[in-house]
Amino acid sequence: MTRRPTILDVAARAGVSKSTVSLVLQNSKQVKSETREAVRAAMAEIGYVYNRAAAQMRSQSAGLVGLVINDLRNPFFTEFATVLQMTLAAKGYATVIANSDEDADLQAKLMGSMIEHGVSALVVSPAYDESGDAFDQVERAGIPAMQVLRKTDPRTGLFPFASFDYAAGSARATRHLMNQGAKRIAFVGGMEGRAITEERKSGYLAEIKRAGAEPFTLHGRSSRGFGVEAVHALSKDVDAAICFNDLVALGMLSGFAREGVELGRDFRLVGFDDIEDCAQVWPQLSSVACDIEGFAKGVADGLLAWMQDGVTPPPEYRAPVDLVARTSSTGRNP
Amino acid sequence: MTRRPTILDVAARAGVSKSTVSLVLQNSKQVKSETREAVRAAMAEIGYVYNRAAAQMRSQSAGLVGLVINDLRNPFFTEFATVLQMTLAAKGYATVIANSDEDADLQAKLMGSMIEHGVSALVVSPAYDESGDAFDQVERAGIPAMQVLRKTDPRTGLFPFASFDYAAGSARATRHLMNQGAKRIAFVGGMEGRAITEERKSGYLAEIKRAGAEPFTLHGRSSRGFGVEAVHALSKDVDAAICFNDLVALGMLSGFAREGVELGRDFRLVGFDDIEDCAQVWPQLSSVACDIEGFAKGVADGLLAWMQDGVTPPPEYRAPVDLVARTSSTGRNP
């Protein structure tokens, strides 16, 4: 394997100067189309590969975006990451993706590494219990950075926050369960005190209060395992539940199946996020739908506008959510 | 925001030459520890950020690895990608991850883009119906590249292939179902003719043949939806099934739940991959377990050895698999 060809080799082959080759590389329309074709042909002949590191050094832009996710194995975040990556790829940006695994120290390291790699922007769904200075290094680097789905840094002017309108979603789900005849509705899952939990709970609490009813909350891990356990931990008069997320709800669904309780009749259940599984389990699970694909595309567009045109996104954006009523809350088969 | 400090600024601040700063950056032990500390302090004071693009240009290595996955939303691949990324991060490599979405043209573009970004190696779980030349550009670039979980390029000497010993897994599952008393076992899911499908089916076919029984195969998409449909498409005498993967099996599980068929008693079911859901649905799903975490770590280690020490991995590696028997095939509750 000999050394890779450079623009000098291309220039020699095509009989032009290296500046011209560089302009062709950038699709400049300054170059006559015949010249452009000749250069392109020369590149193909000698197997030229563009060296972005060199370009980046000169132009200070790598065409690279960094994405740090607190839990990449969670399908909700996987979907977000995938759509964001594919949308950015369509615009010519590669995406460095990393899983912080809810580890704030690791997260800070990953963000630092991405900054070293010269990312043009950063998108972070942060781990909680942040060590605090993770975003300070971003500030020093002076690159666009967004907080998505979770907010740990209050400086939303610097690091705009985008998420879903969770409160409206849980309020909607609560009203739905009431309309279905539920007498006592519980809120299950989510770690108490965390911003998302409190947000998702707030709509529920507001509607319960408005109805003059008594809330019943059962906090815990956001996992199927906790959902299975929760089935046995509910007060006997509880006949409906809104879960912090679908994983908890799917766990409850398994737990109820084991008990022989029929969802939609004996108990009414609504999840949160509307991940793909909801429509594919039996009985089908009602859920508050978050349009992750639309959301991720919106984030990508906002980021592109910020990187390329300097348009800072609004400090706080809430995407609307929707209730998808299925068998687990209505009892009606699809 | 002023311009970012460079090693020249650090050198000036620390009162040394820029070469010394560079050596400190590389943790060279040529530098006296007092000098090293002074340089480090200077870096912290002026907020120096290492510029990898410049380093890469000189040293031809970016500390970047590329990962292209045919379906990043599939939890099996998500887990692989996550563990690989985290293992490489621990060794100082950032990972550019991209989803080819089973699109061979997109895949070729993504691989090309990663090569331009100067990745030191490439890991690809390829899309099928490959346009053919995706790996040719890798060959020209002369960088280490592995095919994982799927093989589309026959040149395993150049692009080593690593996957699981699927044939052994399905053979094992078939014997297990026979031992449980199954009379007629079906193989459900997977697109006919694809390498993975045929591999996973081959162990089943071999065992069925050895037992003098009649095979029953039902091919189709690798999705829950197909699993749900499959429940109605089985011959009446079929009383057990091995699924191409867990998604299909989970779909069948939902389908049987809807029909009131009790798994482990009326019908015995084994999935493939042992994704997290298997232990968390009800009844729990038996599955052929692939230790993705161990596999991903092995791939990472092999890749690091290749990149750093030039040790090419074996052309074809098969990780062992294991059968995890649960309620869906044994009828015994955990």
Add this chain to the structure above:
DNA sequence: CTGAAAGCGCTTACAG
């Protein structure tokens, strides 16, 4: 153990 010098492969004004 540290310094001076060359060079990695591009982009970017600036001439022409």
Add this chain to the structure above:
DNA sequence: CTGAAAGCGCTTACAG
């Protein structure tokens, strides 16, 4: 529309 020249921020022999 194209060419000659400077420079991006590092690393790497080579002296000393």
